[in-house]
Each structure stands twice: as C-alpha cells, then as structure tokens.
Amino acid sequence: MRKDAGVVGKIIVIWLLVVAVIGLVVLDGGSIVFTHFRLSDTGASAAQAGAQAWSDGHDPQAACAAALKSVQQDDSGATLSKGWCKVNPKTGEVTITLRKRAKTMLAWRLGFTDKYTKVVVVETGSPSQL
Numbered sequence: 001m002r003k004d005a006g007v008v009g010k011i012i013v014i015w016l017l018v019v020a021v022i023g024l025v026v027l028d029g030g031s032i033v034f035t036h037f038r039l040s041d042t043g044a045s046a047a048q049a050g051a052q053a054w055s056d057g058h059d060p061q062a063a064c065a066a067a068l069k070s071v072q073q074d075d076s077g078a079t080l081s082k083g084w085c086k087v088n089p090k091t092g093e094v095t096i097t098l099r100k101r102a103k104t105m106l107a108w109r110l111g112f113t114d115k116y117t118k119v120v121v122v123e124t125g126s127p128s129q130l
Contacts (some may be wrong), residue, residue: 021022028104032116035102040121042078043096046070047125050085050094055127063094071098092127 050067054060064085071078079099086095099120107113 028102028107028113031104032102032107032119035100036119036121038075039078039098039100039119040123042071043098043121043123044125045074046098047094047096047123049125050087050096051092051125054087054092054094057091058092060089064086067094067096069086071096075100093124095122095124096124110113125129 038127046067050063053066054063056062064087067085068080071080074099077100081097081099084097087093088095097120099118101108102117102119104117108117
C-alpha cells in the first residue's frame with residue numbers, strides 16, 4: 001500500500017504541466033495567426049491606398065508615400081525592407097511587402113519554432129475601375 005502513496009498527486013502535477021504546455025502552444029499559435037491577419041489587413045489597406053494614389057497622379061513615389069502613411073497609421077510595428085513597395089506602371093497595381101515578428105511567450109525562444117514567429121505578407125492593390 002505504501003508503494004501507491006502520492007500517485008494521485010503525481011498524476012495531478014503531470015496533468016497540470018501538460019495543460020500548461022498546451023495552453024502555451026495555443027496562446028503562441030493564436031498570437032502568430034492574429035499577427036498574420038493583422039499584418040495582411042495592414043498590407044492590403046496600404047496597397048489599396050498606394051494604388052489609389054497612383055491612379056490620381058501616376059507617380060510611383062506618391063503611391064509608395066501613400067502606402068507608407070497607411071502602414072504607419074495601421075501598424076507602426078511593421079518592418080519595411082528594401083523594395084517593400086513596387087508599382088507596376090502598366091496596370092497601376094501596387095505590391096506591398098511587410099514583415100513583423102509575432103509576440104509569443106515561448107515560440108521565439110525555441111530554434112525549431114522561431115521561424116514561425118517571423119510573419120511576412122505580400123499584398124497587391126489595384127486602382128479602382130470606377
């Protein structure tokens with residue numbers, strides 16, 4: 001009977017640890033998904049703003065400036081790399097590339113999951129045909 005002493009306590013501790021790990025995975029996964037959706041929305045808004053600016057004046061610098069303003073208003077934490085804004089002068093399409101690291105509790109600290117915290121979105125907007 002003494003061999004079984006504390007078994008219930010050990011099982012409870014193990015289950016609590018399992019639940020805590022599952023909770024961390026769910027929270028980190030949710031953070032990554034939310035960051036991706038938010039950044040995608042920011043990129044789409046910026047691409048549309050740039051395309052509208054392009055259709056107003058056919059100036060690539062003005063289109064990228066309008067896109068930059070939109071990005072800064074929507075998500076100032078987004079990273080703009082070289083070549084983040086491209087304008088197709090034939091179609092007026094503006095393509096925006098944004099990067100951001102998702103704020104996670106555990107995933108960014110582990111080498112094999114760190115790549116999932118680095119979110120990159122590419123969005124394209126076309127000028128309105130109206």
